[in-house]
Amino acid sequence: MSIPVLKFDAVIVGAGGAGLRSAIQLSEAGLKTAVLSKVFPTRSHTVAAQGGVAASLGNSEEDHWHWHMYDTVKGSDWLGDQDAIEFMCRKANEVVVELEHYGMPFDRTDNGKIYQRPFGGHMSNFGEKPVRRSCAAADRTGHAMLHAMYQRNVKANTQFFVEWMALDLIRDSEGAVVGVTAMEMETGQVVIFHTRATIFATGGAGRIYYSSTNAFINTGDGLGMAARAGIPLEDMEFWQFHPTGVAGAGVLITEGVRGEGGILRNSSKERFMERYAPNAKDLASRDVVSRAMATEIKEGRGCGAGKDYVLLDITHLDPATIMKRLPGIREISIQFAGVDPIKEPIPVVPTCHYQMGGIPTNYSGRVVIPQGGDLAVPVPGFYAGGECACASVHGANRLGTNSLLDLLVFGKSAGDSAVEDLKGGSAHRDLPADAAEKSLSRINALDNRKGGANVHETRLAMQRTMQDHAGVFRFGDMLKQGVSKILEVEKAARQMEIKDKSQVWNTARVEALEMENLIEVAKATMISAEARKESRGSHVRDDAADTPEFPNGRNDKEWLKHTLFFPQEGNKITYKPVNMKPLSVETIALKTRSY
């Protein structure tokens, strides 16, 4: 069967913050650039970001990129690469000011500068006291960012392919990336994008968990495509959980609710945070609160028929305060928990929020893999940025507002690297003869299989397994069982059946293809988490507890290293050292992480 081939200099998969930022670099350099997206660009998940983007502009008080770098290294629990972190923090001002020039309507101070507000973990003078570093556009930062960058791309003649789903990465016999296969949803037609540069900006995969703050679109397609093409996935055991997502729905209830006096209670109405954090109580840090909640649930003090959530109680607050100080919270609670929080407490659970790991890249946005003795060799023609990539700046734990910064900085540098690599106008490498084979056979299998697994049920089984076995608080035996369970789910995911066999607008088929990506991410997460026998950042194990030798359970002697998971090589895991050498300053030395 002959498959249409579209030739471009570059294809970018993803039109969220990272993809749009990369596209600007390529199109403005005069390269013929295609951007693929499952949805209209401004409906990408970046639209949900409200908190802001970090940059040490120092508009409201003194600040410095070096302080920001220190906070990021510390936040990462020293698993972040210090060269990449220095690069990101130094570039922050430049990319934020550029965004301003693209027309981003940042909040302003009285004298017209970008207004900055404080955000958790961002401090001045190497961890001394909170600093105002976050730049926002009211409560629509992500939305405004996407609009500004989309307009800029339209001007630069970027070609958008909207409601197109990339299916697989195409690599030639030398391993170089020469494009992707993609399906136009409207026609069901599979097409080859033949390119000299391919950039992944596909966002996160938070939907591997049952409870997730992420929109349904976060199915980890970039990670699935990379994994199937033999690219390892880095540090997939690290996921950030937010303590208060609405049980069942996942929708985020902001920290502000506890700030206004909200109290967490278990099945006997006890204010259990008093036992875990006698001073800070319900206002303790995200990870402490999440773990306390998980412990209450595990020990049988959860609420409801399944004893699987706790309650966030604001019934003692003045209704006027709730309406005035917590806009939107009552509405979320009524819509998704079916309770009016003025009268009844809100059911909440620790909820998956952000993926720290991803496709391994260096700080120039080039995808790097181990080869021979070298642990970070660039894959020719392949780049990645944003939540799907692991540069690694977030290490074991991300600081709020650093991911919008990540996607600006590394979206841009991936674009710049591609422009640099394409200079001199080298020809397209040849497509392998079987370029579309893998994708076509996956689609054929779905179209022809009878009596296979149901997609919805398989996804639910995966999400339950991830939530129960690799949640916010991890146990050695549960992780072991989790590995066998997720491998069982994987078998089902390889044998899925869809009832609708139509070519045109077949959303069931698209969902099945997404599920094939989700399972790659889930498996990588479970196996990497089982293997890492320490606690670090967001990865907290019951059997790696806080001791004088290993404060917080972190074991730098054995585990100061990145995980690389190779699904195509029998689920093999290897490790590579953390880069402790910044570009220009001294190493930020190992220390116990405490706030």
Add this chain to the structure above:
Amino acid sequence: MLREDYERLRWRCIRRGLLEVDLALTRFLDQGFAGLDDEEQQAFAELADMEDHDLWHLISGQAECDDPRLAPIVAMLRKS
């Protein structure tokens, strides 16, 4: 609604930028949509074309809808 049009609309309801909107529209597609007449279905499709934040403000009652064609659908989205 033709199968093709429904499937396109379905995709635009189940893959949104905001989880709140994903949940609200998916729920409505499963529960209320089939009971709408052609014109009402068209009105729902128009709502689904809105930007996520604006639509969520309507659904959650933080904003009001003053278009007489769309308002009844918004009311159903709120109740469902």
